[in-house]
Amino acid sequence: VTVASLPAEGRLEVTRQLQAVIKGNQPSFWLSYKFLLPISLLALISIVSGVALAYVQPIPEFVSHQQQTLRKQTVKEQFQVARWSGKPEDYRAVIDFFPPLGSNDYETLQYHNYAMKNLGIILLKEKGEKNLLEALKYFRGLSENEIHPPSQATGWAGLACVYDEMQVTIQGASGNEFDQFTGLIREQLEKLEENSPWNNPYFDLLDKYLQERVLHLIEKYNPSFHGSANTRFNRAISKIS
Numbered sequence: 001v002t003v004a005s006l007p008a009e010g011r012l013e014v015t016r017q018l019q020a021v022i023k024g025n026q027p028s029f030w031l032s033y034k035f036l037l038p039i040s041l042l043a044l045i046s047i048v049s050g051v052a053l054a055y056v057q058p059i060p061e062f063v064s065h066q067q068q069t070l071r072k073q074t075v076k077e078q079f080q081v082a083r084w085s086g087k088p089e090d091y092r093a094v095i096d097f098f099p100p101l102g103s104n105d106y107e108t109l110q111y112h113n114y115a116m117k118n119l120g121i122i123l124l125k126e127k128g129e130k131n132l133l134e135a136l137k138y139f140r141g142l143s144e145n146e147i148h149p150p151s152q153a154t155g156w157a158g159l160a161c162v163y164d165e166m167q168v169t170i171q172g173a174s175g176n177e178f179d180q181f182t183g184l185i186r187e188q189l190e191k192l193e194e195n196s197p198w199n200n201p202y203f204d205l206l207d208k209y210l211q212e213r214v215l216h217l218i219e220k221y222n223p224s225f226h227g228s229a230n231t232r233f234n235r236a237i238s239k240i241s
Helices: 008-025 031-054 075-085 089-097 106-126 129-143 148-168 178-192 210-220 233-240
Strands: none
Touching: 031 210, 075 089, 075 106, 089 106, 106 129, 106 148, 129 148, 148 178, 148 210
């Protein structure tokens, strides 16, 4: 029996049943609307919350060194991170993120100098041509700081130590080059012998590590400095000898 062979009333009944089956398999518009509305609202709230959070807490900046270092709000906080970790990349972050804005930017200058000093000493201890060349840059910068005698003394002492290491590390440092390094080292040592504006030898303004390194260089390159009755090193040497 086919649908076509049924009487008109039979065909109408079959059509109604078929429509009822189709309608039963399709979800109601209101059911779909009630289900999708909460999901849409949640998605909208998430987007708005994410934008607001990004505005209040912007994406942090990082230093592009071997280990990324989070940028702090102040130079003091940045230096405290470096001092706590003792890692070169953290000291580089202080230098890169907080360059002094001028000679009156005293706080930034102070921590900038501390970072260059500590980083220079770390690189000096690690040795190697690459490290020594980087340390040379920081110590040279400190040596030009005429407004802060301890930083300038650190720069001179650091340069002398770097030049001494370079004679051993850098290939070809012999003959005239050796004499050139020796001349540079003696030049820095002579500066440390002079009185600072604070009425004491620049040598006195060095930390213990650099004082010991300088004493070694004095004995190595100019023995007349050590033990001389007229040298201003005497009082400083007696403190750590």
